[in-house]
Amino acid sequence: MPKTIPLMVVKMRVARARELGLDYKAYAAIRQATGRDILALLFSSNALRVMRADAPQIPVHEADILRTVENAQKLALVHLPLSAAAVHSANPVLDHVDVAPQFVASWSQMRGHLG
Structure with a gap:
């Protein structure tokens, strides 16, 4: 099974990072570490x-x-x-x-x- 995230999910997460005022890299790291949204x-x-x-x-x-x-x-x-x-x-x-x-x-x- 591939370990890539579908493009639509990435776009949603980039938009969510923007809502929070975070850059995507920081948001993705938090999301990956916790397994949850902020x-x-x-x-x-x-x-x-x-x-x-x-x-x-x-x-x-x-x-x-x-x-x-x-x-x-x-x-x-x-x-x-x-x-x-x-x-x-x-x-x-x-x-x-x-x-x-x-x-x-x-x-x-x-x-x-x-x-």
Whole structure:
């Protein structure tokens, strides 16, 4: 049995990578490693450039990039002093915001926190 992917499947996956804002090589690597499609993108408050509790808005450039992501949830985890509720209300582009696990937590504690 050949190990090639039908052209139509490749075209669908290229389109899906474009929806997510990823290049095809990165999307294909994730897809191959997990065997599943990407349903959500998870960002840290650092990646979103949200650092101060008195300024919970994502900078315009980063927010514009997030708006281009289609058919996937945009999730964020924030560290103190940020409030998950404040970041979520200030950034309607995010689908869900929650508190990040503590830096000193073990891997199993982090996994449990993320549930």
